[in-house]
Amino acid sequence: MMRAIYGLPVAIAVAVTALSSVFIVDERKKALVLQFGQVKQIKEDAGLGYKLPFIQEVVYYEDRILGLQTQPMEVTLLSDRRLVVDAFARWRITDLAAFRQATAAGGEERAQALLNNILQQAIPEVLGQTTQDRVLSQDRSGLMNEILTIARREAQSLGVQVIDVRLTRTDLPEANLAATFSRMRSEREREAADEIARGGEAAQRVRAAADRTVVEETSLARSQAEMIRGEADAERNAILADAYSKDAEFFAFSRSLSAYEASLKGPNSSIVMQPDSDFFEYLRSPGLSTPAAPAAE
Secondary structure, three states: OHHHHHHHHHHHHHHHHHHHOEEEEOOOEEEEEEEOOEEEEEEOOOEEEEOOOOOEEEEEEEOOOEEEEOOOEEEEOOOOOEEEEEEEEEEEEOOHHHHHHHHHHHHHHHHHHHHHHHHHHHHHHHHOOOOHHHHHOOOOHHHHHHHHHHHHHHHHHHOEEEEEEEEEEEEOOHHHHHHHHHHHHHHHHHHHHHHHHHHHHHHHHHHHHHHHHHHHHHHHHHHHHHHHHHHHHHHHHHHHHHHHHHOHHHHHHHHHHHHHHHHOOOOOOOOOOOOOOHHHHHHHOOOOOOOOOOOOO
């Protein structure tokens, strides 16, 4: 009975000691076994691990790829223009011992701050040697590769590998946006005014050419009309002269009838003249005579 009473605490102590000597590494993690702050064991594979109980401790780190979003920063370009830039980086731990030495107890959070500092120095170093057109263009992979090369070189001492760096924002500072938009608006208005002026000049040329064509065509048509009218009058006079020469009395009679018709139009027409006027010769005499042609038509 006494042995059982004393044996139970011993069994419990042995069990606790055995359990404290075993640790489990998840497949998403890596583990360091530390003894008084010194690295004694590195376990990167998932599964069970063993350590000295109570003396050694296990610290876990991410084995997955991690992301880092930098804080926006103002960068002065080669052309002295300023841009607000930030970047996104992907990284992972590759050397646990170096990582522990560089970050101490800070772990991934401390590594994020150190990597952010590296990128804060690499981005201005690269972008300060280029122009705004290249930074703002769609094809800026060369710039990102240069930043990645610098970040990888500087991050080696941290025990991490920078996998990729992408520029996520390249904007003008807020103070410069209004001036830039105003300048762009002025340039577009000047271009619009130039186009309007060129269009007005072209329209004026077309209008002048059309007016000149109208004047020329009108003058030509009027000239041809006068020629035709003159030819027609000459032909009419010739016909009348020929008819008059063939029967002068009939011609005088016809002219008198036309004069009567023109003078006596309307229901209340009146003529005031002497009754023995030659104008009424054909109205007074039923016979055919040859008076002088009436003066009025």
